[in-house]
Amino acid sequence: DAKTTQPPSMDCAEGRAANLPCNHSTISGNEYVYWYRQIHSQGPQYIIHGLKNNETNEMASLIITEDRKSSTLILPHATLRDTAVYYCIVISNFGNEKLTFGTGTRLTIIP
Amino acid sequence: DAGITQSPRYKITETGRQVTLMCHQTWSHSYMFWYRQDLGHGLRLIYYSAAADITDKGEVPDGYVVSRSKTENFPLTLESATRSQTSVYFCASTGEYNEQFFGPGTRLTVL
Numbered sequence: 001d002a003k004t005t006q007p008p009s010m011d012c013a014e015g016r017a018a019n020l021p022c023n024h025s026t027i028s029g030n031e032y033v034y035w036y037r038q039i040h041s042q043g044p045q046y047i048i049h050g051l052k053n054n055e056t057n058e059m060a061s062l063i064i065t066e067d068r069k070s071s072t073l074i075l076p077h078a079t080l081r082d083t084a085v086y087y088c089i090v091i092s093n094f095g096n097e098k099l100t101f102g103t104g105t106r107l108t109i110i111p
Numbered sequence: 112d113a114g115i116t117q118s119p120r121y122k123i124t125e126t127g128r129q130v131t132l133m134c135h136q137t138w139s140h141s142y143m144f145w146y147r148q149d150l151g152h153g154l155r156l157i158y159y160s161a162a163a164d165i166t167d168k169g170e171v172p173d174g175y176v177v178s179r180s181k182t183e184n185f186p187l188t189l190e191s192a193t194r195s196q197t198s199v200y201f202c203a204s205t206g207e208y209n210e211q212f213f214g215p216g217t218r219l220t221v222l
Contacts, residue, residue, distance in 0.1 A: 034210065043201050043213030044154070091209070098144065098169060099203075099211060101153040 004088045009106040018075040020105050022088030025069040030092050033064060035073045036101070037084040044087070044101070047073065083109045113137045117202050117214035125222050130189045132217045134202030140212075142205035143185040145169075145177065147198040148216075154201065160185055192221045 005023040012018040024033065034049040048055055048062045050071070055062045061074040075082055087104040091097040115136040124130050134143065141162050146154040146169075156169030158177040166177050174196060176188045189196055199218050203211040 032209070036211075041216075043203075043216050044211075046206075046210040046212060049208060049210060097209065098156040098159065099146075099154060103153075 004090055004102060006086070006088055006102065006105045008103060009108070011108050011110050012075075012078045013110050014080060015077055018078040018082065018107060018109070020073040020075075020086050020088075020107065021070065022073070023070045024088070024090045027068050027090050028092075031090045032092070033062065033068075033071050034089045034091060035060070035062065035086065036089065036099070037082075037086045038101075038104075039081075039084040044099075047086075078107075078109045080109050080111060083107060115202060115204055115212055115214040117200075117217050119217060120215065121218050123220045123222065124192050126193060127191050130192050130219065132187045132189075132200055132202075132219070134185045134187070134214060136183055136185075136202075136204045136212075138204065138206070138212075139182055140204035140206060141182070143179070144203040144205075144211065145175075145185070145187045146201045146203065147171065147196075148201060149198050157187065157200075189219075192219075194221050197221045 032049050032051050035047040036044045038044045048060050050062045064071045085104040085106050087101045118133045144159045145157040148154050155171050157175050160166045160179045163182050179185050197220050199216050201216050202214040
């Protein structure tokens with residue numbers, strides 16, 4: 001698995017966009033970028049994933065740079081319930097891939 | 112209820128006792144996983160299953176047994192519980208795009 005680097009913590013004001021960066025400079029051609037989050041005492045939650053194009057769903061947007069060496073998760077209008085640890089993971093698109101969560105980014109939404 | 116459920120949510124047991132943690136998913140996903148999460152550690156894979164009657168070890172399988180006689184169920188058994196198995200256990204299944212959906216977790220305490 002390619003290694004990812006994320007800032008350990010970030011703050012964001014409620015209602016503003018939260019932009020969470022991730023570096024994955026060793027990503028290979030068949031590897032996808034997945035984002036998960038874990039709210040305190042809950043199971044991890046899948047957010048979004050992408051290969052090379054920007055993606056958007058009801059939860060977030062994912063911007064992947066053209067060289068695919070980094071990406072940004074965007075929560076467009078952060079709420080207090082978005083306070084969580086966010087994990088960027090790079091894996092190939094096979095069903096048996098175990099997830100290796102690094103330390104992630106602890107996002108705190110400030111009222 | 113649709114989704115992935117785990118039972119019990121909380122369990123206290125004694126050293127040496129056998130304990131079974133249940134996991135049930137309603138999507139008919141092929142791949143299922145068991146992880147444990149300890150303070151100061153990320154998720155660690157215990158066992159996974161590619162389909163009914165097909166299981167394989169993850170990175171920390173010792174002391175655990177799994178079975179999968181039906182696609183929707185993936186129970187995890189601690190044959191003789193030890194204090195080091197005190198942890199939060201998460202079950203997950205893999206969706207169409209290799210995204211993993213996690214259950215709410217079982218918090219196990221071994222005295």
